[in-house]
Amino acid sequence: MSHAVLRTENLTKRFGGLTAVDNLSISLPGGRIHAIIGPNGAGKTTFFNLVTGLLSPGSGRIFFRGRDITGCRPHVISRLGIKRTLQVKSVFPELSVADNLWITRQARDRFLHPFRRAASDLDAKMRVVQTLEQIGLADLATRPAGTLSYGDVAMLEIGMALISEPILLLLDEPTCGMSPAETSRAVAKIRDLARTIDIVIIEHDMDVVFGIADDITVLAQGAILASGSPAEIANDERVREAYLGRPEDEDFVEEAAHA
Amino acid sequence: MTGRPLAIGLAVGTAVFLITVPWLIPALIDSFWVSVITEILIWSLFASSVNLLFGYVGLLSFGQALYFGFGMYGTALGIDHLALSFWPAFGLGIVSAMAMALVSGVLAVRLTWHYFAIITVVFSLIFYFLAVSMKPLTGGDDGINFSLPPVLRLGGKAFGLTDPTFQYFFVLVVVSLCLFLKFRVINSPLGKGFLAIRDNDLRASLIGLNVYVLRLIAFVMAGFLAGVSGALFAFFGRYASASYMFYQVSGEAVVWTIVGGAGTLFGPLVGTALFIVIREIVSSHWEHHSLLVGLLAILAVIFAPKGIVGLWNGWITRLDERAAASPRLTLQADP
Numbered sequence: 001m002s003h004a005v006l007r008t009e010n011l012t013k014r015f016g017g018l019t020a021v022d023n024l025s026i027s028l029p030g031g032r033i034h035a036i037i038g039p040n041g042a043g044k045t046t047f048f049n050l051v052t053g054l055l056s057p058g059s060g061r062i063f064f065r066g067r068d069i070t071g072c073r074p075h076v077i078s079r080l081g082i083k084r085t086l087q088v089k090s091v092f093p094e095l096s097v098a099d100n101l102w103i104t105r106q107a108r109d110r111f112l113h114p115f116r117r118a119a120s121d122l123d124a125k126m127r128v129v130q131t132l133e134q135i136g137l138a139d140l141a142t143r144p145a146g147t148l149s150y151g152d153v154a155m156l157e158i159g160m161a162l163i164s165e166p167i168l169l170l171l172d173e174p175t176c177g178m179s180p181a182e183t184s185r186a187v188a189k190i191r192d193l194a195r196t197i198d199i200v201i202i203e204h205d206m207d208v209v210f211g212i213a214d215d216i217t218v219l220a221q222g223a224i225l226a227s228g229s230p231a232e233i234a235n236d237e238r239v240r241e242a243y244l245g246r247p248e249d250e251d252f253v254e255e256a257a258h259a
Numbered sequence: 260m261t262g263r264p265l266a267i268g269l270a271v272g273t274a275v276f277l278i279t280v281p282w283l284i285p286a287l288i289d290s291f292w293v294s295v296i297t298e299i300l301i302w303s304l305f306a307s308s309v310n311l312l313f314g315y316v317g318l319l320s321f322g323q324a325l326y327f328g329f330g331m332y333g334t335a336l337g338i339d340h341l342a343l344s345f346w347p348a349f350g351l352g353i354v355s356a357m358a359m360a361l362v363s364g365v366l367a368v369r370l371t372w373h374y375f376a377i378i379t380v381v382f383s384l385i386f387y388f389l390a391v392s393m394k395p396l397t398g399g400d401d402g403i404n405f406s407l408p409p410v411l412r413l414g415g416k417a418f419g420l421t422d423p424t425f426q427y428f429f430v431l432v433v434v435s436l437c438l439f440l441k442f443r444v445i446n447s448p449l450g451k452g453f454l455a456i457r458d459n460d461l462r463a464s465l466i467g468l469n470v471y472v473l474r475l476i477a478f479v480m481a482g483f484l485a486g487v488s489g490a491l492f493a494f495f496g497r498y499a500s501a502s503y504m505f506y507q508v509s510g511e512a513v514v515w516t517i518v519g520g521a522g523t524l525f526g527p528l529v530g531t532a533l534f535i536v537i538r539e540i541v542s543s544h545w546e547h548h549s550l551l552v553g554l555l556a557i558l559a560v561i562f563a564p565k566g567i568v569g570l571w572n573g574w575i576t577r578l579d580e581r582a583a584a585s586p587r588l589t590l591q592a593d594p
Contacts, residue, residue, distance in 0.1 A: 078467035092458035103455045107467040112449040
């Protein structure tokens with residue numbers, strides 16, 4: 001493991017009596033799609049919240065490309081290049097689709113000009129047009145984001161991740177609530193993105209996980225239960241017991257093992 | 260018919276009306292109404308300060324009267340105690356309002372929604388009671404009077420606000436400049452940042468916006484607008500009084516903004532004009548005219564959540580859409 005893009009040391013977060021993330025030491029190498037799975041309450045989203053600065057850890061440290069980012073504020077971490085999507089789809093509902101992308105692009109700069117016309121920034125404008133094409137929302141560019149369908153909002157979120165040119169992208173259940181067609185469109189986009197940026201994905205849809213992940217980490221009760229390639233995870237006895245072992249899930253475990 | 264000519268017509272009509280007020284109004288009604296319209300312009304600038312925070316950044320302040328009061332007292336004390344001339348006193352009023360906004364904003368913008376509303380009220384009440392009790396300096400509720408220095412001298416001739424026509428145009432120019440500045444800010448990258456924070460502050464921080472600093476900038480800008488309006492009102496009334504720092508003054512501006520249309524450039528002007536005209540007409544016949552204000556506010560919140568200007572904009576958009584959807588129909592209508 002030469003150069004980890006994201007590394008944590010003994011990361012712990014407690015909410016009252018509940019330990020959401022328990023002494024978690026994880027190291028994610030660059031250049032791969034890393035999936036984090038686990039039953040509800042395993043601490044997956046809490047882990048993302050700790051990495052992006054929405055929560056500060058009780059103890060332990062977080063390193064992004066070797067740099068200690070523990071306790072940094074969310075906008076500082078964002079500017080370093082860690083972007084994320086949220087589990088509950090989250091855009092700027094009253095801004096147009098194009099403006100959602102535009103402000104996401106602008107926010108990378110420290111300085112927002114107070115008097116110049118926003119529309120006069122041609123570079124940002126071009127990037128917005130490009131991104132609209134890429135995510136297939138060009139026809140909806142002037143619509144307020146709050147009026148889009150659920151799947152289109154999810155695509156917009158991926159577009160916002162794209163246009164901000166992250167180094168590390170954290171996706172929190174990106175295909176949740178999507179139709180099968182939208183899911184395959186999103187999966188294709190994520191694969192495409194992974195060629196240039198590092199991606200960590202939380203996902204409940206096992207077809208998606210075993211379809212795109214290079215590595216899988218299984219969390220249970222805030223700690224790592226198992227970690228390895230999709231085939232290793234699918235054959236891991238503890239994982240089968242703790243998470244995949246329910247009879248109705250057998251199908252895709254089998255499927256993945258043969259994949 | 261599309262909405263565009265209607266919108267342009269309204270804008271041109273309003274502009275022509277505002278420029279001809281000093282001659283038109285005395286000829287049609289009474290010169291008293293020139294001073295009412297001057298007052299409307301000043302208060303609409305004050306309402307704009309509420310609108311900048313509430314309509315564009317999503318912060319509902321019930322304490323903007325504090326910065327209005329600082330603008331007022333900065334100007335009045337500058338003239339009365341420091342013997343400043345017109346422009347330095349004007350500047351002192353604006354700077355003290357902005358400085359106060361910076362100091363209270365550092366604490367206030369950490370909070371949002373009702374907590375923010377409460378802390379802004381608390382700040383304004385603290386300074387209201389301070390101003391009332393520091394009678395030697397502020398004159399308390401009675402206020403302090405001062406005499407107006409001239410605005411400028413040209414070739415030995417002094418122009419001052421004692422001339423109602425000059426005063427009207429002075430206020431019109433200052434208010435227009437401030438609204439133009441606000442327009443520039445709203446349409447700038449910074450303004451889009453404000454809108455993003457209003458819509459979703461969590462997401463805004465995740466895309467890299469420093470939510471706290473942007474809110475603080477907006478708060479100081481709102482302090483600027485309130486300070487300018489306070490200074491203008493001090494010139495207009497030739498006095499400053501602690502009573503204008505009371506939270507009721509802040510609350511009125513919130514109502515004007517919401518009824519006129521929060522988040523629109525001219526909403527505060529429309530709302531302020533409506534309520535001051537109602538006050539001037541009704542209050543001489545009926546002492547409970549504030550009941551009417553309350554009723555209108557309730558109706559606006561229920562039936563026109565984006566205010567009067569929001570209704571108008573929606574109407575124009577629908578006209579445009581109808582025109583775009585059926586081009587043939589308009590052709591037939593125009594033989």
